[in-house]
Amino acid sequence: MPDMPERTAAATEMFHTVLVANRGEIAIRIARTLREMGVRSVAVRAEDDPSPHPGHFDEVVSLGAGPLRETYLSSDKIIAAARSTGAQAIHPGYGFLSENAGFAQACADAGIVFVGPPASAIETMGDKISARHAVEARDVATVPGIAEPGLDDAALIAGAERVGFPVLIKPAAGGGGKGMYRVDEPAGLAQALAAARREASSSFGDDTLFIERFVTSPRHIEVQVLADTHGTVIHLGERECSLQRRHQKVIEEAPSALLTEAQRAAIGQAAVETARSVGYVGAGTVEFIVAGDRPDEPFFMEMNTRLQVEHPVTEMVTGIDLVEQQLRIAAGERLAIAQEDVTLTGHAIEARIYAEDPAAGFLPTGGTVLDVDWPYFSEPRAVEVRVDPGVEQGTVVGSSYDPMIAKLIVHAPTRAAAIDGLREALAESSILGVTTNRAFLRALLDEPSVRAGSLDTGFIDREGERIAAQRVPSEVLVQVAASEALQGPGQLGAWQADGWRMGGSVGRVTRLRDGDGVAVVRVRAERATVTRADGTADELLLPQDAWVRETPEGAWVRTRDGDFLVEAPPRIRRGRGPAEPSLASPMPGTVVAVHVADGDTVAEGQAVISVEAMKMEHVLRAPVAATVHLQVASGEQVTRGQELATVTPIEESA
Structure with a gap:
C-alpha cells in the first residue's frame, strides 16, 4: 500500500473529542483513526444492541432501548x-443519520461540527430528481429518462413509452436499491409502479418516483471525491461495484478493470464537477452507470454524501486515510493533497460478509457467534489483508440491523493477485x-467472467442461484457423523444414528440433511460412505x-470453503391424517x-404475509387454494421457522 501523507497536529488541536453516531464495523473503523490521531x-x-x-x-x-427512531x-x-x-464534532459513519439534512442542520444549530457536507448539499443530492438537474447544469451526462417532481402514474407510464423499454423505476428519495424496479414490457409497468411507491413510502417516507432508460450490460462505477472549505475539489480514482445483488453491493474493487487512463481522468473530472454543482464539502462518492461496450460514456446516477462501505479499497490503492481527511x-x-499527488x-x-443464506435465496440469518477467526499469515506475503470486523465471539446477530457483519479487503500488485489473495483470506x-455468504464469495471469485473482469450489475442476479447451489x-x-461430540449419551437419537442391522454390524449409520434431501453416512473402522438422495455415493x-x-440447531463445521451448519432431517410426524400445512417465517x-x-x-400463489428483515422483504404465498x-x-x-399461518386446502375444508 502506498505511504500515507504525514499528519499534522492541527486537527487534534481543533477536535479533542469526536462522537461517532453509528455502530458495528463502521464505528470500530472510525474509532481506529481517532485513536491514531490522538x-x-x-x-x-x-x-x-449487541x-x-x-x-x-x-x-x-x-441511548436507551427501543426502536431505531428512539436510539440511533x-x-x-x-x-x-x-x-x-x-x-x-459528530461523525455519522454511513447509514442512519449520515445523509439526513435535518440532522446536519441540527448539529450546526447546536454549535457542533457535522463531519460531512452542508445540509444544502445533502438535501439536493438526497433527491434524485434535483440531483439530476444540478449536475446537468454542470454538463454532466445523466441517463435519459423522465424526472420531474410530482409525476403521477399516468405521466410516468406515458414518459416510459417515450424513453423506451426496458426502463428502471427509481425513488426520488433514498437509495440502496429500495423501490427500484426494472420493467421490460409496458404491461408490467402499472403493477411495478404501485410496488415501487409502496416500498419508497415505507423506506423513505416519500413515494415520488422517476423513470430512466435501463442501460444494457450496465457497470456500476463510482468515484471518490474530497472537497475542502477553501474551494479545492479532487478525486481519488474510481471503484468498480458491479458485483451486486438486488442493487446491494457484494464485491468492490479499485481501480476498475474496464477504464483506460483517459477514461479514468474523464470520469474523475465529471465527479469533481458534480461535487462543485452543490458546493460539496468533505468526502463523497459520485456513482455512474456505464455501458460495458461504451465506457467512454458514463452517466451520472447519484451522489452519496457520506463515507461509503467500500472506501477501504480506495484507501489501499492511494494510501490516503479517508476518515482522517474527513476530520481535517x-x-x-x-x-494537503493536490490532484497530481x-x-x-x-x-x-x-468482500462484504453478510449474515445470509445464499442457498436459501440469500435470506437473512442470525444467531450467536460461537467462534470467529480472521486471516493470519505468519509469513510475509505480496498481498496485504485488512479486516473491518463488526462481530466478535459472543455477538448476537439479529434482524434489527444491516446484515453486513464484516469486510475483508486485500491489496496486491495486480488484480489477479488481489483476487487470489481475497480467496485465501x-x-x-x-x-x-x-450462516454467512463466505462460501458463496469464494465461489463467486472463481467464476471465469469475474476473474476476467467481464462484469455487469445483473451477473449475480442471473447466476447467483447456480453459484450458491452447493450441496x-x-x-x-x-x-459430523464421525465426531465424538455427537456420540455421547442422548445424542444418537437426536442425530438418528443406528449402529446395527439384521444380519450383522454395518458400522454407525447417520442420516443428515443435505439441501432438500437426506444423505446417509455409514462409518466403519477408518472409512465412511456418503450416499446422497440421488443415489450417488462417495467413499472417504x-x-x-x-x-x-454441536449446538441445538445442529453441528457447525469449519472448512476452508465455508462454515456449514449440518442438521438432522426433520422427524416424520405420524398420525391418523396429514397435518395442515403452515406458512413458516424463512x-x-x-x-x-x-x-x-x-x-x-x-x-x-396468493400473497398472505410479508416479513421484512435487514432491508429484505419476503412474501409468503399460499401453496394451494385454501382457507387461511x-x-x-x-x-x-x-x-426463523415460526408458524405465521396455517392453510387448509379447499377440498379438505369442503
Missing part, C-alpha cells in the same frame, strides 16, 4: 450525548454460529483433525403486511 472518541449505544463497538471507544453514552435515529439524543461528553476538512484545514498503486478488492476466515461436501458430512477416509461444534424479522383476513379463502388461519398480526417480531 482524538478522544465517544460511542453511542442502544441498550438492546454490537461490540463500545469496547473500542474511550467513552460510551447509552434520534437526533435529539445524539446531540445531547455530544454535549454531555464535550464532543466538538471538517476542522477547516486545507487539503494522487496515484493508484496496485489493485484492491473487498476468505479461506482463513470463519464465523461459526451464524454439503461429503467431507463435512463425514466429519475418516478425518484426523475435524473442527465440529427468517427472523418483522411482519410488515398481512394481505388477507383470518378465515379468508385464497388462491394458489392467521397466527400473527402486522408489526409483530417473528423468529
